Amino acid sequence: MNDQDLVELMSGKAQAVQTVVRLCAHWDEVVTYTLDLTASQGGSSVAPWGLPDQARDRLIQGAAHKGLRVLDPPFRRHLEQIHTALTPVDWGVAETGTLVLDSTSEDLRLATMLSETHVAVLPKERLRRSSFDVAEAMKAWHMDPPRYVAFISGASRTADIERVLTIGVHGPQHLHLLILKEADA
Amino acid sequence: MTTHTPHDIKTYRQRLRHALDNAFLRQTLDTFAAAYRESRAKAFEGIDLESLIDDIARRKASALPRLEELFAQFKARAEAAGAVVHSAKTAQEANELIAAIARENGVRKIIKSKSMTAEETFLNAHLERHGFHVTETDLGEWIIQLRREGPSHMVLPAIHLSRHQVAELFEKVTGEKQNPDDIEQMVKVARRTLRRAYLEADMGISGANFAVAESGTLGLVTNEGNGRLVTTLPRVHVALVGYDKLVPDLETALTILKALPRNATGQIISTYVTWITGAVPCDASLSGRKILHIIFLDNGRLQLAKDPVFSQALQCVRCGACANVCPIYRLVGGHNYGHVYIGAIGLILTAFYHGTENARALVMNCLNCQSCKAVCPAGIDLPYLIKNAVRHVLDQEGRRPIKNVVLAKVLKDRKLFHFLLRRASLVQKPLAGKAPLIRHLPLFFDKAHGFRSLPVIQAVPLRDRWERLQPQVSDPAMRVTLFGGCLTDFVYPEQAEAALPILADHGVAVDYPMAQTCCGLPALMAAEKETARDVALQNVRAVDVDQTDWILTLCASCGSHMKENYPKLLGDDPVWGQRVRAFAEKVIDFSSFLKDVLKVSSDAFMPSHEKTAYHAPCHLCRGLKVVEAPRDLLKTAGLDYVPSRDEDVCCGFGGSYSLEFPEISAELLKRKLDAVESAGARMLVTDCPGCVLQLRGGADKQARSFRVCHIAEAVARAYRGKTDEALKFL
Numbered sequence A: 001m002n003d004q005d006l007v008e009l010m011s012g013k014a015q016a017v018q019t020v021v022r023l024c025a026h027w028d029e030v031v032t033y034t035l036d037l038t039a040s041q042g043g044s045s046v047a048p049w050g051l052p053d054q055a056r057d058r059l060i061q062g063a064a065h066k067g068l069r070v071l072d073p074p075f076r077r078h079l080e081q082i083h084t085a086l087t088p089v090d091w092g093v094a095e096t097g098t099l100v101l102d103s104t105s106e107d108l109r110l111a112t113m114l115s116e117t118h119v120a121v122l123p124k125e126r127l128r129r130s131s132f133d134v135a136e137a138m139k140a141w142h143m144d145p146p147r148y149v150a151f152i153s154g155a156s157r158t159a160d161i162e163r164v165l166t167i168g169v170h171g172p173q174h175l176h177l178l179i180l181k182e183a184d185a
Numbered sequence B: 001m002t003t004h005t006p007h008d009i010k011t012y013r014q015r016l017r018h019a020l021d022n023a024f025l026r027q028t029l030d031t032f033a034a035a036y037r038e039s040r041a042k043a044f045e046g047i048d049l050e051s052l053i054d055d056i057a058r059r060k061a062s063a064l065p066r067l068e069e070l071f072a073q074f075k076a077r078a079e080a081a082g083a084v085v086h087s088a089k090t091a092q093e094a095n096e097l098i099a100a101i102a103r104e105n106g107v108r109k110i111i112k113s114k115s116m117t118a119e120e121t122f123l124n125a126h127l128e129r130h131g132f133h134v135t136e137t138d139l140g141e142w143i144i145q146l147r148r149e150g151p152s153h154m155v156l157p158a159i160h161l162s163r164h165q166v167a168e169l170f171e172k173v174t175g176e177k178q179n180p181d182d183i184e185q186m187v188k189v190a191r192r193t194l195r196r197a198y199l200e201a202d203m204g205i206s207g208a209n210f211a212v213a214e215s216g217t218l219g220l221v222t223n224e225g226n227g228r229l230v231t232t233l234p235r236v237h238v239a240l241v242g243y244d245k246l247v248p249d250l251e252t253a254l255t256i257l258k259a260l261p262r263n264a265t266g267q268i269i270s271t272y273v274t275w276i277t278g279a280v281p282c283d284a285s286l287s288g289r290k291i292l293h294i295i296f297l298d299n300g301r302l303q304l305a306k307d308p309v310f311s312q313a314l315q316c317v318r319c320g321a322c323a324n325v326c327p328i329y330r331l332v333g334g335h336n337y338g339h340v341y342i343g344a345i346g347l348i349l350t351a352f353y354h355g356t357e358n359a360r361a362l363v364m365n366c367l368n369c370q371s372c373k374a375v376c377p378a379g380i381d382l383p384y385l386i387k388n389a390v391r392h393v394l395d396q397e398g399r400r401p402i403k404n405v406v407l408a409k410v411l412k413d414r415k416l417f418h419f420l421l422r423r424a425s426l427v428q429k430p431l432a433g434k435a436p437l438i439r440h441l442p443l444f445f446d447k448a449h450g451f452r453s454l455p456v457i458q459a460v461p462l463r464d465r466w467e468r469l470q471p472q473v474s475d476p477a478m479r480v481t482l483f484g485g486c487l488t489d490f491v492y493p494e495q496a497e498a499a500l501p502i503l504a505d506h507g508v509a510v511d512y513p514m515a516q517t518c519c520g521l522p523a524l525m526a527a528e529k530e531t532a533r534d535v536a537l538q539n540v541r542a543v544d545v546d547q548t549d550w551i552l553t554l555c556a557s558c559g560s561h562m563k564e565n566y567p568k569l570l571g572d573d574p575v576w577g578q579r580v581r582a583f584a585e586k587v588i589d590f591s592s593f594l595k596d597v598l599k600v601s602s603d604a605f606m607p608s609h610e611k612t613a614y615h616a617p618c619h620l621c622r623g624l625k626v627v628e629a630p631r632d633l634l635k636t637a638g639l640d641y642v643p644s645r646d647e648d649v650c651c652g653f654g655g656s657y658s659l660e661f662p663e664i665s666a667e668l669l670k671r672k673l674d675a676v677e678s679a680g681a682r683m684l685v686t687d688c689p690g691c692v693l694q695l696r697g698g699a700d701k702q703a704r705s706f707r708v709c710h711i712a713e714a715v716a717r718a719y720r721g722k723t724d725e726a727l728k729f730l
């Protein structure tokens, strides 16, 4: 399966579980997308984690323009204030539309769990076909504890009332996946 | 939370009758069953399901003898990573341990994510008794916690409730008016209310789907994301995990994960899968790291793991599917089809985890329809284990019902058995034996259960007609042994008789060995395994396996029992094992024989285009896995096959089941007949005399507009003999 097929498979499977998928050429585009999205949802804050320095700087500048807050860790101080979490992810699993995040950092966990919207950034070269293709990497994490590794496939959901599918019960109500073409740009 | 599982059949039957009146529940579970079937099939598209099931079964089975070793490995790994790992012998011990951990850490408020293991130990009740405030966070679990009920499904705990009931409940909790039709809004109410609980909690309790020994990693599979919050926000995390969740490595966990969500909810993966290794950073804790305790619950598992038969039950991955597809669950719901664990696996585990008194009535409530077995991703032979569990309960309680004693005594002696049947036929009454002993034999039915009319025992059974009937075939193309079984031999010999000319025409020489007897399934159903073995051997000895090409039967139940259970019962026998396996291999059903072996051609039939519905017997479509042959055969015979709803759902016969639980049997029968009628069929065809008995009896009693017959009769009626054209191919 070539890169293009993988991206297509990933997009299809992710969209099937209500993940919004975009291709981004570089981090600048990611930042702009995140700020626009947050503003359009009426959110007031972005909690970034693990961004390259330059992207983080751009985010802070852009947020100031739009009147949005960029939250600083520790996020324990902002438990009820996180609108958008912006984080990279370690792997993508195309077959199931899954994002794999080493979420050992508590800040990363809080941001991705308590936000209304999670914008996840996946460098294209970190896309694999099946979970078995990332098993080695996962094992390496597990063997170097403590670790908290998350598979995320879509937005939080429930079907507990009359089996009606409802999005956003405990975790983020929106998941946006930005597939980054050039990771270092 | 309390569960009130009836301890005797009489009370249980009252409960079931009550449940049958719950129209909402029936409608919900019906819709669910149909939706589940479809979404499951879709989720497994492109996956070789059979090999996946084999793989999971093999991996789980090979872990079972090593559970203690895997535990030690897990413990060493997890403790090196900052966790504390405990082992609890009993439910009580686990609950006390958790309460002690809570006390030690000055905990007051606790949040929980869904855990069947915590349901098993009645953990919430224990913690509440000790003054802790516990909040369930899975939406369904929260709802039933507020109602003080147990789950009615292992994956969808509140499936028995309507939106109106939930709205009413939420009004009470929030003091605000709720719109039952705005489910999204109600989910928001839960989101808001439970957010507070997360933020205030000092301790989170979770279960785990996997405990990966090689790295000391817990794996949690959830959709709502509550498991992530429960394991992240509070400073203390306690995971309560059954020993059976131990797997050696990540590959095993990932393999199970491939099937679990697909089989549970028809999702290709659940929204969140969380892997936790050791005590992760946690700012809420003084040390800056999570206080993590992992408790492995034994509660009988380690003993069970050593049992040659029941250890298979520990392969369960808790997908809940065995309930989804069970026709009885569909009628009565999980509160009447399990104690804590629900569905087929619940029938088995209750005896081991929650005492024989709670299993006593419950474990009897199985039709042996094989539906659960056909969907189990862990390859568990659930109906077989259920029958073994019946015996286990009887043995534990030192009981042996009179019917079992009679059955064993009579079936062991074929001549006595057949003598009794012949004598009964003299009375020329329906199969409603009055004599107290006879009533317990296969074929005898208590006339109190008058929801269907019953046939009579024939004065001249097939075996007595054989000399006259046996077709003379010169220079036969093959030799076939006809296996009658009780119903064909003594009640419906005409079904076999109808088949003979077609066989003779195709150059098939047929033998009917007189030493054959009941196939033994009724004995196995009554948990009389020794008798079942004994009877199986009688049949194997009656047939000269080397001299016969096929063992043909018109009874799907006999067929699947002989093919699948004979090797299980006797396959390892040093003297007979090989012959039993050879015997089993030659067993074939009527439709497959005509379609696949004789390859009958449509030229040989006079098309009538009669609209014909088909009932797929459990033991044919799932037992023998014969699906297309009978439908093809109907078409070949010039009948207009019309599909009908739930064709492969049990007709409710289940042998003696229909006597034990007549209300359920009658309801299943009624649904079946309704479906056929609404398909507009003039004839209902099936290929098992047991199903014929049930369906024809019901159609007659309810004066339905179609007749019921065995496929051999339907096909024979349309047969006009082989044309020369067809002969050329022989």
Ligand code: SF4
Residues within 6 Å of the ligand: B315, B316, B317, B318, B319, B320, B321, B322, B323, B343, B344, B345, B372, B375, B376, B377, B378, B379, B380, B382
């Ligand atoms: S027994 Fe099989 S089908 Fe039933 S819950 Fe367990 S794994 Fe699922």
Ligand code: SF4
Residues within 6 Å of the ligand: B322, B325, B326, B327, B328, B329, B343, B344, B365, B366, B367, B368, B369, B370, B371, B372, B373, B382, B383
């Ligand atoms: S065999 Fe049929 S009736 Fe028995 S538990 Fe399984 S699905 Fe239910």
